[in-house]
Amino acid sequence: MVVDIKENVSLKSYSTMRLGGQARWLAEAYEENDIPNLVEWAKHQNVPFMVIGSGSNIVWRDEGFNGLIIVNKILGKQILSEDEAGATVHIASGEIWDDAVGWTVEKGLSGIEFLSLIPGTAGAAPVQNIGAYGAELSNILTEVGVYDDETNAFGSIIASQCGFDYRTSRFKQADKGRFIITNITLKLSKKSPGPPFYDSLKNYLNEHKISEFNSKVIRNAVINIRSSKLPDPAEIANNGSFFTNPFVEQSQFDSLKQKYPEIKGWPAKDGKIKLAAGWLVEQAGFKGVHDDETGISTWPTQALVLVNEHAKTTADLLSFKQKIVDKVREMFGITLEQEPELLP
Ligand SMILES: Cc1cc2nc3c(=O)[nH]c(=O)nc-3n(C[C@H](O)[C@H](O)[C@H](O)COP(=O)(O)OP(=O)(O)OC[C@H]3O[C@@H](n4cnc5c(N)ncnc54)[C@H](O)[C@@H]3O)c2cc1C
Incomplete structure (x- = not known):
């Protein structure tokens, strides 16, 4: 196997809270096919494995993890189909979520601009069904591409089978650890977003006398509100x-x-x-x-x-x-x- 597997790595750099013990092994996956190889390696060593993104929703225990951490770095974004109403987009799970949001907005698409500036990767977004400003990923997600540790095969799960609810999904509950998310598919619209807006967003738009809405305007508003209210995890743990x-x-x-x-x-x-x-x-x-x-x-x-x-x-x-x-x-x-x- 060509993937580099490091030993005894501090997990502090793999949580935005910057606390926790060590991982016995850690490797970065850059391609989908790295996943089955790394899973097989962990099974061969008889140790558990865990896939993570940016660690923005993880607190590591001081005891650390006596197994293999797989850091997801699988990149790629593409429009699968498009018509006058909207587009279906495919985003690889290691993409930084906010980069993906920015990319869809640049393409004039609407649907995830309310979820701008949420830290982390696209692959972790379905795990807790990320949400903000009255929007949730599950509103526009159609499919999740996975590697299934039970069947040792790649496959896909349609949204209605993902068990989405408020800040949760089957990936966080009943099937925790079973599926490694490799990509997500979203159905986005070319129609501009419109009111009613979530209170703090509505107030911001009123204060700034913004009355014409499109996904770029909403993304900028959300970024400004979030930056004024929340600490940047790159600077503050x-x-x-x-x-x-x-x-x-x-x-x-x-x-x-x-x-x-x-x-x-x-x-x-x-x-x-x-x-x-x-x-x-x-x-x-x-x-x-x-x-x-x-x-x-x-x-x-x-x-x-x-x-x-x-x-x-x-x-x-x-x-x-x-x-x-x-x-x-x-x-x-x-x-x-x-x-x-x-x-x-
Ligand atoms: C400043 C700040 C603001 C935030 N604001 C919001 C917010 O507004 N709304 C919101 O919903 N969340 C918010 N979050 C939480 C966080 O951004 C999200 O939960 C995000 O989706 C986590 O992404 P990650 O890549 O960092 O995941 P990680 O923290 O690395 O992982 C989270 C979980 O997902 C699992 N996982 C990760 N990748 C995969 C994969 N490819 N396949 C299977 N399982 C995987 C991990 O094992 C772990 O269980 C915020 C966090 C911070 C620090």
């Missing part, structure tokens, strides 16, 4: 939102509303109400906090983002996280769920 937004029953929301009249909720699936995790964290007293004990802080303009200022270990991060979880539970009776995966 963080995993974006550290908790997912919780869903509660209407009755629980009603009683919370009595106690906290300013609490906001949005109607969601199955009669549930979606709450803003960031608001709960702020109310629990964690806005702009610098915790000297653990070296973790919360980002001043978005308390949901935990920042590694000078933490030494993942244990530090988890201990700070627990302070937030405990306080939110005590105040609101809600247990926040961590969004970035703790691996392995």
Whole structure:
């Protein structure tokens, strides 16, 4: 095999939180065919393997990973078909997601501009069904190309079989670790995006007196909003939102509303109400906090983002996280769920 397999590699550079132990082995895959070769190599050594992208949704345990990490670098973007209504595009899984978004917008296509500037690779996007500003990948994804570790074969899974839901999919749940995503297919439109827009986007567009919309305008607006609110993981160690937004029953929301009249909720699936995790964290007293004990802080303009200022270990991060979880539970009776995966 021609792929270079390195030994005892620090995983800090493979998580945007920059914490964690070592990988016993690590290799970069540049072509689809590197995948079965590396999987076979790991099986031959009798060790587990794991495929990752940019590590923007991963927190590595201090113990590290006694197996093979495969870093996905498979590149390629192409338009598969096009007519006056839109185009179907194929994106290889190692492409940087935001590069792919920029490419589709340059081609005058609409559908993923709301998901601009989300860090990471295209192949990880279906894993947690990335979403922002009221849009979700599952709205425009038609197919996921995979290498199936059970059948040792390449294949594809249509969107309706991906088990997509809020920030999740079968790739994160029932079939975690089984499929290595090699490409995604998206159906995009040539029609310009239009209102209603998500509140913060609507406010930005109003403030900037923007009333003519196309995918480029929306992409620029989303990039400007995100850059003003969120730390750039290339410069500041963080995993974006550290908790997912919780869903509660209407009755629980009603009683919370009595106690906290300013609490906001949005109607969601199955009669549930979606709450803003960031608001709960702020109310629990964690806005702009610098915790000297653990070296973790919360980002001043978005308390949901935990920042590694000078933490030494993942244990530090988890201990700070627990302070937030405990306080939110005590105040609101809600247990926040961590969004970035703790691996392995
Ligand atoms: C500043 C910041 C802002 C963010 N904002 C958002 C946001 O608005 N919305 C949102 O949804 N997310 C957001 N995220 C989270 C993150 O960007 C996404 O989850 C992204 O899709 C992760 O991509 P990645 O390549 O870094 O995946 P990684 O972190 O490397 O991997 C994530 C998971 O996917 C698996 N995986 C990765 N590649 C593959 C593959 N090819 N095949 C199978 N499994 C694979 C990994 O094993 C792991 O389980 C944000 C993160 C940061 C740091």
